[in-house]
Amino acid sequence: MIAAALTFAFACYAVALLLDLWRIVRGPDSADRILALDTMVINVIALFVLYGVWRGTAVYFETAMLVAMVGFVSTVAYCRFVLRGDIIE
Structure with a gap:
């Protein structure tokens, strides 16, 4: 039963990633693109966690933590x- 749930979850997050990619390409302004990139990071984190559950190892949870940190910094x-035209003041 867990295999079917994992397969369904992988499919749902794959569709979500495709929709995020569509929003990045077709976004009317940069705020939509930023939001889509942040959502894409969250979906990738979820995929790493699901893959870690499927494989039964903790390495992918650590990878998800690293992706979360990098994703937060890149979004900011x-x-x-x-907003300001530069990153470092």
Whole structure:
């Protein structure tokens, strides 16, 4: 039963990633693109966690933590660039 649930969850997050990619390409302004990139990071984190559950190892949970940290920093940096025109003052 857990295999079927994992397969369904992988499919749902794959569709979500495709929809995020569509929003990045077709986003009317940069705020939509920033939001789509942040959502894409969250979906990738979820995929790493699901893959770690499927494989039964903790390495992918640590990878998810690293992706979360990098994703947060990149979202903040991109927002600062859009708002102020530079990242480092």
